[in-house]
Amino acid sequence: MRVERPEIEDFLYREARLLDTRKFEEWFDLFTDDAIYWVPAGRDDIDPARHVSIIHDDKMAMATRIKRLRSGFAYAQDPQSRVHRLISNVELGATDNEKQTIEVTCMMLLIELARHRQTFHSARCEFTLEHSTGSWRVRRKKVNLLKNGEVLENTPYLI
């Protein structure tokens, strides 16, 4: 499997833009049915079966999260957070020809504005992307927040 970096970068920018522009359903569709959306707590290299995470969603949990954000009763998002995500330092890792997957890492700077406050999150993100259905989809998104061991301000938006 030959993969060029610009193609992956375009995909990551799109993933970020869908979240920034609150196109949550389109974002959701980027994920495979067996996808995991994971934000570890404490440090980056925890075992999520032994250690608490900030977010550890399967696709059903992601759907519930989005449904809540769309419900009109998610008060922590009234008014909605405005979020900018900057994606950089994209590096391609190992590919698996059989599974049609590639490991990707990138840096993300997330800036959220809500309740007259700006909150910054820096994160090293890890993706497992899959190309089995003719286009790229996310099998695993892991967001390693720089602050994952610290107290966090309210984080009712998708990271």
Place this chain on the structure above:
Amino acid sequence: MHPPIEKLITKDAIHRSVYADPEIFDLEMERIFNKAWVYLGHSEEIREEGDYKTTYVGRHPIIVSRLADGSVTALINRCRHRGPIVCQHELGNSKYFRCPYHSWTYNNAGDLIGVPMPQGYGRSFDKSALGLAKVPRVAEYQGFIFGCMSEEGPPLKEYLGGITKFLDAYVATSPTGKIELFEGMQKCAYNGNWKYQLENGVDPYHVGSLHASAVTPEAMQIYRQGTGCVIAMDGHGVTDHTDWGPMPVDAGLSGGFNLVIFPNLVVLRSQIRTVRPIAVNRTEIYTNVVKLQNVPDEVNIRRMRDQEFQFGAAGTFFTDDIEIFERTQEGLQSGAVEWLVFSRGLDREVMKNGYMTGNMSDETQHRGMYQHWKRLMTAPLPMSTAAE
């Protein structure tokens, strides 16, 4: 200027300064956190000899250590020489704590065991009097470790009162009668008073409203039916769906009970929340997730995943709680309205099992906690408030 302390809590209302006045907060640090039993941590966090965790009692940084004889000690994390904290890790294992500034070294029982170039101090220099200050009283109930900065006052069991029965029922959800903790913590902060979390931890009235986007239809039904009760229990708060336990193993919203143990512990479902007041308008919440012994791994993992999904910094329930705490702090800046209304259920609460008990959506438990607050805030100060 706030009205006199004894006038801030009436039988059905609370004065806004209780949440908004920095002077009240300073008094709380003195009269509540320096006098009451404060939750330090769970025995499981410091299982082995030499294990320690750091935490806080009010403004005191604390090291909680497991000593060689298996006992637990709690030390003020502050070098006796010039004052830096001597341990800056959350958890660890060590026989010694050494302040790097001038290398004063203490064992984990707090004794000062080493001072470089001691000949520089005169004959009156007494190492034995310069150990890390101790939290005067440390005691444990069902693995929950508490410390008290005062020598005086009731022993822990008496302070917990009727809550001990609920803690018994809580650990009994584990087939072995002992709970464990998952590794790590969820840590959140909000710009609001610490007591919002205590009220909210036992407040079924808000669930169907504030959590309309997160609560399941089945759980909503249970809240609407209003089965169960709220209890003002020896200054602590209980909401009980089960009519005195035992709590079901799955501990979903449809069963179990919530406990708020004044002033800083919330126990509900699979979580142990520690409340850390930082300032009148700033609070941190640290949450441990409870693991049951001898149950299938899937049960424990499900409990942790539910906990993360609903109650972490990104939790579908907790984010709305934090949001409302911040909105409350903002609203209470106004002195145009001085009082908050806490009268719900006042006319229908009854004594049951020796405790004032209200309907599921009542505020009996809140009134009980604030009477306790008032007792502590107005009690004459004991002779010794701290070991320091």
